[in-house]
Amino acid sequence: MAELEKMAGVRIDGLQYTNYNRELFEDLKAAGLDCVHVTLAYWEDARQCLTLFSKWNRHFVEHSDLIMPVKTGADIVKARETGKVGIVFGAQNCSPIDAELGLVEVMNGLGLKFMQLTYNNQSLIGAGCFETEDPGISRFGKNVIAEMNRVGMVIDMSHSAERTTLEAIDISSRPISITHANPLSFKKSLRNKSKAVLSALTERGGMLGFVLYPLFLKDGAETSLEDFTEMVADTADRYGVDNIGIGSDLCRNWPYEVVEWMRNGSWTFETVYGEGGAGVREWPKQPEWFEKASDFIKIESGLKRQGFHSTEIDKILGLNWYRFMDESFAPQS
Template sequence: MSGNPRVDASRVHADAVVVDGLQINNWSREVLEELRTGGVTGVNATAAVWEGTDQTLRTVAEWYQFARRHEDLMVLAETADDIRKAKEEGRVAVVLGFQNTSPFADDYRLVEVFARLGVRVAQLTYNIQNAVGGSCYEPHDSGLTRFGRNVVAEMNRAGMLIDLSHVGNRTSLDAVETSQLPVAITHSNPTWFVDNPRNKPDEVLRAVAASGGVVGCCLYPLVLGGASTGLEEFCAMVRRLVDEIGPDHVALGSDCTRNWGDDYVEWLRSGHWRPREDTPATWPQWPQWFRGPEDFPQVTDGLVSAGLDEQTVRSVLGENWLRLFDDVFASGRPA
């Protein structure tokens, strides 16, 4: 028994500011309530995957309305302190993020425009090569492009966190080297845990940690090894990663996909970059121990049982994201 009997997991979970590095739900009042029930305060919510500038603006406008409509339950957060305050108020703090740089089109100046609109995180590529760099699925990763270097510099200036989750390894290493600020992998696991293009080799994980950044361990079945992977296996992975890259650099990024039909997963896979598949994609089955945000307390149980000390559990649950948000978001905020 490797658990730490002196740590009361339910108390730790209730006290901690729990932050999820990425969710891509079809947001509704019910989903917000699931987060609250699960004790999740902060969440990086995906506001663009394939969309361009115009459509993304409309999504952002929709978020403003959604946030007002449900202001008893949520707030749009632009700083780590907004998340800390939401914890005190018992509200969910949504950080708007992109899983692509498509909203910036070919204009690095649009980074600042979206930053001013409240967007605080952007993944450099989604699942295909783009103008900024190569994706994790690309057979020939271009590396960070000339335009990509300007986007990274502008993200640093504007205080927007660089996310490398779906990004190719060469582009990721280039981004770490180019960025003046720490970067994140919001939702991936080590390839030594599950060998999948969406997971990350040691070299990338260590580079992100060395930047002062954070790796969000991910519960999405594809990168978890399927629904049969146990909570103990997942938490043992977290513990090993803590040992390898340090307790200040490991966190969670569930990749929750609540409330969508199968059409949406086909859209995520194929966008408009290829014809729809003959057999359209369907959502994978999630593990029994993590059906959605309501199950977050079980993850805390698992982390305690895996023998992590209380401070490390708190760091993994949220403090590491908060520190990184403090370091990055404050950087270039307009006065």
């Protein structure tokens, strides 16, 4: 690990799901971001993920002046030094490993460094946050957690149900992540997290990324930057300033069909609307102060106005994610 002081000022977004093109990669640069965790897959199986990786390989060829792949903490340092945006891959579901334990190491080798154990539904591993029942972590799930710990693939419980999440924190021998969610106290939502979860997560060294997806914000698109930074301050008061970051969940340049596919995958013939409200056939509207990646810089001034010191701001906007990724991406020694 590079000395943390040297990495002060590093900026990392702990989750985005965007249909990138050159303009949008340039917007990541304009945001001052050194690294972004991007969603590779929602429902795709192992074979389909190979195609998704190959599409990203084309991005790396065509935009080699703007982006580079990240598999280690050292890669983040290199991205920063060369003025590129490092791209970390993650999946919002365990579908990339099919039902095959050995695929954890194979997918890790391909650069999948985050994996949610569930999306919104019951998976082969655990329960998603939209299920009414939550049986916790399955037999397969325990093996997957141990294997993710071994190879250095980070467990992400952003969309998982409460018991499944608490069990994952407990079973994992390494700190885990909730890359994009807010405290339940800020906004009642199936996706936001209870005090029990946030305490267990942060006590074990895990990371929470605050989300800017409007459905998980206090007043949706009307939520102010001040509301958001107040929530950050409240969370810092409760759980400290070392285990929090940003996971904006910024979704850009996708047609409506994509959010419908995120919700419905291939598991239903009916249209499920999630927390967006029945019949609402559009992406939820973002707060006007966070509509694009480069709005990331506004969070910095918001945190300043909220009274955070610059060393705290550095931690929240990147240094915590950097430290966590650097430690977590290494294979278990």
